[in-house]
Amino acid sequence: MGSILVELWAFMRERKKFWLLPILIMMVIFGGLIVLTKGSAIAPFVYTLF
């Protein structure tokens, strides 16, 4: 998990998109909840986009 945060930070620096940071922090919390609650990860119908 640690390495992906480092990589995401490096990515934001490279792309100069620091405004993504608050969204990503929310995502990490949100993601943690999903993992904890073992929610299902279902691919939406239009999977070309994801």
Next chain:
Amino acid sequence: MRVLGISAFYHDSAAALIADGRLVGAAQEERFTRKKHDSGFPQNAVQYCLDEAGIKLADVDYVAFYDKPFLKFERLLETYLAYAPRGFQSFRMAMPLWLKEKLFQKMLLRDEMKRWQPDFDWNKRLLFGEHHQSHAASAFFPSPYEEAAVLCMDGVGEWATTSLAWGQGNKLEMLKEIHFPHSLGLLYSAFTYYTGFKVNSGEYKVMGLAPYGEPKFKDTILKHIVDLKEDGTFRLDQSYFDYCTGLRMTNEKFGELFGGKPRKSEELLTQHHMDLAASVQAVTEEIVLRLARSVKKDAGAKNICLAGGVALNCVANGKLLRENLFDGIWVQPAAGDAGGAVGAAFAAYHGYLGQARKLNGHLDGMAGSYLGPEFADDEIEKRLTAAGARFTKLGRAEIIERTAQALADEKAVGWMQGRMEFGPRSLGARSILGDARSPTMQKTLNLKVKYRESFRPFAPAVLREDVGRYFDIKTDSPYMLMVAPVNEDRRRAMSAAEQALFGIDKLNVPRSDIPAVTHVDYSARVQTVHKEINAAFHDLLSSFKAKTGCSVVVNTSFNVRGEPIVCTPEDAFRCFMGSEIDVLVVGSCFLRKEDQDPALKLDYKNAFELD
């Protein structure tokens, strides 16, 4: 120097291996797992590539993945933000998938690699190329050109949906991009969805349906939906689409413009749907031609290379060919995402590692796309015997002679020889063949062998040296990616009553002296067969010609509807026993249906989910 390319986790997973500049092997995972469009990590395909080269994963210098997951994630987030609060439902469904899996693709890849080679620091050997860079590399580096413009068009990768690059020697420079949500591939997919076919697999059905219709809505599309500029660049009016925020491709406004709700897959196809198919096809061709003209004008390119899913639109490719804008057009045979594995490997090998590129005269680097597994004769014999098959072993000359005779006798022939094709087309290594002269072959193959929709035409394989006798095309088309008109002197005009027919009824009207491969608009998706690329297939066509005077056979993929193309002798035997193929030829083994044990017959018609 060896580089393994991988495309995975979305659709059509594949692996490809380059060793010292040569493409040693490439295969799609679906062929091994027997799951169409398999999106999982391509472990079977990777293993095959390693086996083909006779190496272990430890001998691979780099592993190159075909796109950049973080960039894609960035696009997703920015798109959701741009449309918020609309799109929450899609966001709610997409994010768990990303947060649980897709964001961790590097770790996933690393873990998969570690299963093979636990003691390696894979972080230093894993490379990631951009989606369109991979497509462009797959189009340029294996092409036979020293210098070429490269045009890639697809649905979407990270941000780019259309890109122009310039290739020279071992360099490939990305020049221009059109970004999501403005996408030619997604426009085509929107009409695929609206006409009731599956997005991402039904697009070629829309292309096959188009000749039945009139492009009545072309102007409507260009007036309301697509803002098309003279140079071929375009913008899509997003108020007609739902793919940015919803789980559908089109919305109610789109429906209002084109006369109602989307067709459901089981609903009857009407003239309206055919006209819509013809219209989006015409718009696609217009965009491709304008883009190509501006590439010619701006870059002064002599040659052009194409890749991306839209490059599988062989009707548009054929139109581009007939424009005579370029000295050479080369289309990557695995132009869709599977080919990204080849491109990622080439991009890493030449672009990142700076390795020299060697051209191979007039031949390209795809080796006819025969890059998959092959089976030695004793192995085939062993496997077929174990499967309960009854066969005769014949010498090469006799195999050719008896297969040609079976074709001349209007038998449906399953033909499995040599290395399996890479990409969506069967090119004479895993093919079902038939007599192109037969007025009933189309019907037989569609309804009894392939179990597929009646409106879909079959493609011809023709001896390269004879192609001009049948089709209005002067260039090579070894990958069946160019549509050309059947020569006028071979055509038969249809009466008004015949014109009004649809589907198999219209296809069944003989329109030329090779009716089985002539579409209703007298076009054909031509494969030229070359002695130096596929000697066995060339010999078979030559033998058929010697018997019948005809150099053309029907060539369709060796599978039934919804099934991945066969890979092994067992797959071929199962498909043979589950369909009404009359004769099966695997290597030097010759099988006739009437000799087989009836107890081994399979109900294959409903064995696969329809595509």
